Amino acid sequence: MRSPRRHLLKLAWSLCVLVLLGGIAAAQERGGTLTVALNYDLDTLDPYASGFLTDVQATFLAGLVAPDHNAQYVPVLVTEVPTLENGGIVLTDDGTKMVVTYHLRPGLKWADGAPLTSADIKFTWDAIRDPAYLGPEKNGSAEIDSIETPDDLTAVVYYNTVFGGFKASLFTYGLLPKHVLEGKDLNKDPFWDAPFGAGPFMVTEFKRGQYVVVERNPYYFEVDANGVQLPYLDSIVFKIIPDSNTQSTQLKSGEVDFAYNVPFTVAPTLENVAGLRVLRAETLGFRHITFNLRNELLNDLSVRKAFAHGVDRAAINKALGGYMVPTNTFVVSIFPYSSDNVPSYEYNPELARQILLDAGYAPDRDGIMAKDGKRLSFDIMTQAGRVEYELAQQVVIAEMKAIGIELKTDNKSGAAYSQARREGDFDVWYSGWITPADPIDSYISFYGTGGFNNGGAYSNPEVDAALNAAAASLDPVDVQFYMGEAQNIVLTDLPAIPLFEAPSIIVMTERLQGFESNPTNQTNFRHTSGWWLAK
Amino acid sequence: MNSTNFTFLARRILGSVPLLIGISIILFGVLNLAPGGPTDVYAEIPGVSAETLENLKRELGLDQPVPVQYVRWLGAAVRGEWGYSIRTGRRVATDVKERIPATLLLGGTAFLLALLGAIPLGIMSAVRRYSTVDYVFTFLSFVGFSMPIFWLALMLQSLFAVQWHLLPSAGMVSIGDGSFVDRVRHIILPASILALAYMASWGRFTRASMLDVLGLDYIRTAKAKGLGNGTVIYRHALRNALVPVLTVIALDFAGMISGAIITETIFAWPGMGRLFIESMNGRDYPVLMALLMIGSLALVGMNLLTDIIYSFVDPRIRYE
Numbered sequence: 032m033r034s035p036r037r038h039l040l041k042l043a044w045s046l047c048v049l050v051l052l053g054g055i056a057a058a059q060e061r062g063g064t065l066t067v068a069l070n071y072d073l074d075t076l077d078p079y080a081s082g083f084l085t086d087v088q089a090t091f092l093a094g095l096v097a098p099d100h101n102a103q104y105v106p107v108l109v110t111e112v113p114t115l116e117n118g119g120i121v122l123t124d125d126g127t128k129m130v131v132t133y134h135l136r137p138g139l140k141w142a143d144g145a146p147l148t149s150a151d152i153k154f155t156w157d158a159i160r161d162p163a164y165l166g167p168e169k170n171g172s173a174e175i176d177s178i179e180t181p182d183d184l185t186a187v188v189y190y191n192t193v194f195g196g197f198k199a200s201l202f203t204y205g206l207l208p209k210h211v212l213e214g215k216d217l218n219k220d221p222f223w224d225a226p227f228g229a230g231p232f233m234v235t236e237f238k239r240g241q242y243v244v245v246e247r248n249p250y251y252f253e254v255d256a257n258g259v260q261l262p263y264l265d266s267i268v269f270k271i272i273p274d275s276n277t278q279s280t281q282l283k284s285g286e287v288d289f290a291y292n293v294p295f296t297v298a299p300t301l302e303n304v305a306g307l308r309v310l311r312a313e314t315l316g317f318r319h320i321t322f323n324l325r326n327e328l329l330n331d332l333s334v335r336k337a338f339a340h341g342v343d344r345a346a347i348n349k350a351l352g353g354y355m356v357p358t359n360t361f362v363v364s365i366f367p368y369s370s371d372n373v374p375s376y377e378y379n380p381e382l383a384r385q386i387l388l389d390a391g392y393a394p395d396r397d398g399i400m401a402k403d404g405k406r407l408s409f410d411i412m413t414q415a416g417r418v419e420y421e422l423a424q425q426v427v428i429a430e431m432k433a434i435g436i437e438l439k440t441d442n443k444s445g446a447a448y449s450q451a452r453r454e455g456d457f458d459v460w461y462s463g464w465i466t467p468a469d470p471i472d473s474y475i476s477f478y479g480t481g482g483f484n485n486g487g488a489y490s491n492p493e494v495d496a497a498l499n500a501a502a503a504s505l506d507p508v509d510v511q512f513y514m515g516e517a518q519n520i521v522l523t524d525l526p527a528i529p530l531f532e533a534p535s536i537i538v539m540t541e542r543l544q545g546f547e548s549n550p551t552n553q554t555n556f557r558h559t560s561g562w563w564l565a566k
Numbered sequence: 567m568n569s570t571n572f573t574f575l576a577r578r579i580l581g582s583v584p585l586l587i588g589i590s591i592i593l594f595g596v597l598n599l600a601p602g603g604p605t606d607v608y609a610e611i612p613g614v615s616a617e618t619l620e621n622l623k624r625e626l627g628l629d630q631p632v633p634v635q636y637v638r639w640l641g642a643a644v645r646g647e648w649g650y651s652i653r654t655g656r657r658v659a660t661d662v663k664e665r666i667p668a669t670l671l672l673g674g675t676a677f678l679l680a681l682l683g684a685i686p687l688g689i690m691s692a693v694r695r696y697s698t699v700d701y702v703f704t705f706l707s708f709v710g711f712s713m714p715i716f717w718l719a720l721m722l723q724s725l726f727a728v729q730w731h732l733l734p735s736a737g738m739v740s741i742g743d744g745s746f747v748d749r750v751r752h753i754i755l756p757a758s759i760l761a762l763a764y765m766a767s768w769g770r771f772t773r774a775s776m777l778d779v780l781g782l783d784y785i786r787t788a789k790a791k792g793l794g795n796g797t798v799i800y801r802h803a804l805r806n807a808l809v810p811v812l813t814v815i816a817l818d819f820a821g822m823i824s825g826a827i828i829t830e831t832i833f834a835w836p837g838m839g840r841l842f843i844e845s846m847n848g849r850d851y852p853v854l855m856a857l858l859m860i861g862s863l864a865l866v867g868m869n870l871l872t873d874i875i876y877s878f879v880d881p882r883i884r885y886e
Binding site for chain 1: 600601602603604605606607608609610611614615616618619621622625626650653654655656661664665668716720723724727728731734735736737738739741831832833834836837840841844846847848849
């Protein structure tokens with residue numbers, strides 16, 4: 032039997048739930064424009080050809096999968112991320128090749144309303160791998176032998192190897208619309224003046240040197256828990272402001288609502304500004320000192336060890352506002368295979384001097400350690416104009432002087448810097464790396480023999496073997512084992528001293544809600560659909 | 567201007583062709599000698615392979631010897647084909663054409679402001695030498711010379727945009743606006759700051775040049791004839807005093823075409839100076855060559871123009 036009281040209770044409950052739901056729905060306001068400061072002169076909106084990270088591109092292109100705020104891959108245009116367990120990845124040819132199968136969400140559309148199908152996946156691969164296409168970001172295209180599209184929603188990708196990093200490239204940046212671009216010259220097509228994809232927004236205006244406007248994509252597939260179509264924001268304006276001081280002024284005056292990679296030296300002046308929130312976002316970036324082992328003196332392990340014991344991370348961090356987190360390894364702690372079990376070199380200038388004395392060095396008249404008439408005097412390079420690096424460099428110079436090593440600044444910028452660091456035109460190099468969410472291929476390029484970014488010419492076959500084994504493995508346990516080994520050997524050999532994990536300082540209006548930072552090189556703008564502005 | 571002047575001009579114009587070719591050879595050589603190349607910036611992206619960059623170099627013709635590259639560039643350039651930007655993938659002409667109006671607008675406004683300030687101040691300062699006006703002007707012009715632009719810009723931005731909310735701190739237009747008033751509001755700060763340095767320099771030149779002329783005998787004669795003060799200063803002294811000042815102004819004008827790098831960067835102004843810096847960092851050779859040649863052309867052209875103006879201002883100057 033039902034009592035009227037129970038009815039009433041039920042009614043009250045329903046009302047409560049309704050009010051709550053209504054509250055949530057009303058809380059996430061739809062509409063509004065967010066103005067973002069972009070601190071570089073964007074060259075092109077083509078993500079595969081740009082010399083910068085894909086901040087703007089991430090708002091209008093959607094890939095098959097994307098890394099989330101924990102650097103874990105989540106499905107975007109597909110129903111699930113392919114793994115060995117769910118059968119999305121199948122190893123063939125005795126485990127030397129793999130086949131990856133993607134299932135698109137049904138009913139997907141491009142921002143112009145045309146249907147998005149598996150043919151677009153194949154087209155994107157064909158377009159990027161085409162040698163006539165000059166965009167340099169072709170990573171992950173050469174490893175594919177062929178792509179089959181048995182139906183509109185299914186793409187079967189045949190790899191010619193076991194490629195652990197398959198998620199980090201190509202299909203993550205975003206699919207390109209076949210119906211618009213087929214047969215066009217992708218290098219020069221006017222499509223890139225106002226491009227669109229399947230992302231939450233679409234470009235409506237690109238004024239070079241000034242701004243990019245992206246507006247809501249009416250055909251975007253995502254809806255929130257209440258069935259409201261995303262994105263919440265009407266538009267995002269990216270204002271190009273190359274000067275970091277001007278950027279800070281614009282934040283204070285309310286002319287921009289959001290800035291990221293705010294220099295550590297500028298951030299403290301924004302900490303207590305009303306209406307602004309300063310966030311330390313975790314990134315996959317780390318700072319390091321790298322040695323050029325072609326240099327006869329730096330090739331001596333005891334010199335590098337003295338260096339490592341002579342560097343006071345706390346002092347550098349203090350000079351930079353204390354935003355960074357000291358580390359002993361080159362794998363940042365967000366990755367499960369970051370190892371604590373590596374040789375560490377605590378700050379101890381006495382020990383550093385003793386190591387040099389034991390190795391036969393003795394201070395000369397100027398207090399610089401020397402052996403056989405060769406002084407421990409080196410050039411230290413960093414990126415000119417980057418205040419954070421230049422400050423850290425000055426601290427390192429002072430610290431090394433204290434243990435009898437002389438360092439002279441030799442800073443470069445732009446292409447000159449880039450060439451010098453890759454081709455080893457430096458003695459000691461202070462800098463930072465930021466890796467993709469699948470970083471092992473990057474580690475191979477930093478520390479592998481002949482690696483593309485191995486400007487210090489470090490070479491150890493054991494490291495090569497461990498890193499290659501980790502890259503070719505899809506089993507997390509194996510990856511953990513090989514990566515532990517690789518970290519251990521690299522930190523024993525000390526071709527580089529990892530110093531800090533570096534956060535990205537993000538300053539935003541307090542009105543911005545639903546923001547989650549993204550630590551990967553897929554940028555903070557990879558998941559803008561859930562951002563909204565409180566009134 | 568008479569016929570000998572015309573012959574002279576024709577000779578000068580013809581003569582500037584080999585000059586410009588010579589300049590282009592030097593520029594092309596120096597750019598290629600500078601460390602790093604166009605493909606190096608892409609190496610900053612994790613995941614870009616050496617093979618990709620080699621392929622890119624081949625496609626762009628960067629694997630050819632520098633003289634071959636130069637001849638190709640020159641051949642295309644004389645046909646008016648400036649090629650494609652390596653960074654943006656667009657026509658160099660398009661990229662440059664977009665930036666010229668912004669630079670001319672900022673530079674032109676600053677130029678006008680400076681001219682309107684510098685010449686009267688210089689004259690006043692010279693005529694009333696050692697007066698309070700002179701001392702104040704001298705002091706201010708040294709401040710103008712030595713003040714770091716970036717510091718002054720920061721101070722004014724934070725005063726006008728953050729404290730008083732009177733003017734926008736940077737940019738050329740408000741997005742979605744672009745009305746005349748909006749553009750004026752945006753140009754006030756950068757143009758004033760850019761004008762300040764010009765004003766200080768030209769004002770000093772005008773003052774010194776006026777002082778030289780005012781000490782000459784013919785000025786004393788003019789005064790002795792009983793001519794009014796204004797006539798002596800403006801008709802007799804100023805016309806002669808302006809000749810050296812014109813040279814300085816003309817050369818500064820040529821420099822202005824290349825853009826004001828610091829001011830444009832601080833005020834997020836989309837001009838030629840910023841395009842140059844970005845292209846330099848990326849070693850975007852086609853854009854760099856176009857920008858540098860425009861700068862050189864402006865310099866050669868302004869020199870020529872100055873010579874012509876000379877003959878108007880000072881009829882004694884004849885070109886044989």
